[in-house]
Amino acid sequence: MDPKWSSFWEPPKSATNPNSPSRDDALGDPGHYAVIDINLIHPIRLSQLAIAHWTSRGIPGSLLVVGSMAGYTYSIGTPLYYASKHGVHGFVRSLGYLRDSAGIRTAAIAPGAVDTPLINDDAEKRSKLRADLVASPDDIAQAMLELLEDPQYGDGTILEATAAGTRVVPAFNAPVPEFKDKGIVEYQAEIGRRLVKRITEEGLKV
Secondary structure (H helix, E strand, O other): OOOOEEOOOOOEOOOOOOOOOOOEEEEOOOOOHHHHHHHHHHHHHHHHHHHHHHHHHHEEEEEEEEEOHHOOOOOOOOHHHHHHHHHHHHHHHHHHHHHHHHEEEEEEEEEEEEEEHHHHHHHHHHHHOOOHHHHHHHHHHHHHHHHHOOOOOOEEEEEEEEEOOOEEOOOOOOOOOOOOOOOHHHHHHHHHHHHHHHOOOOOOOO
């Protein structure tokens, strides 16, 4: 999610915010954050380069971008991460037309909780997750392979992948993900309560 070094709630260091853990440049472009660069800007640029390669040679191609269940949900605690994944999903869906018109498949994998350092390095977060609801990296890799190989996909497909299996997320009026793990829901609510308490008592330092 939003790391402290690039978080909406941890604005860049400045004269009035000298103790910020942020690495984002206070003198850079307004609203410029590493999380947005990593999750959204870089995939967009790499997609440009890939499409240029394929179209200039008249060959088919396949784009597979890493989205997230965060791309169609929300959380007060990590708004930059969620905003970036919403952007990824919109970008991927927008390129879906290329499959049948130019032979370029486009899709995004949308994992839930995965057994990686992003989860495991946060002891509190990990303790709130039911072990049977955390997908393995192999689960996600298998779903990604399915996206690349199955001809029904590639038209802007968003494929949700969790420990319980996969589902294609509809472009419109998608059902809300079924959060069977109440622990992580309560964890996110607690993070929100702490955050609001901090900014209402201390103000958001910028």
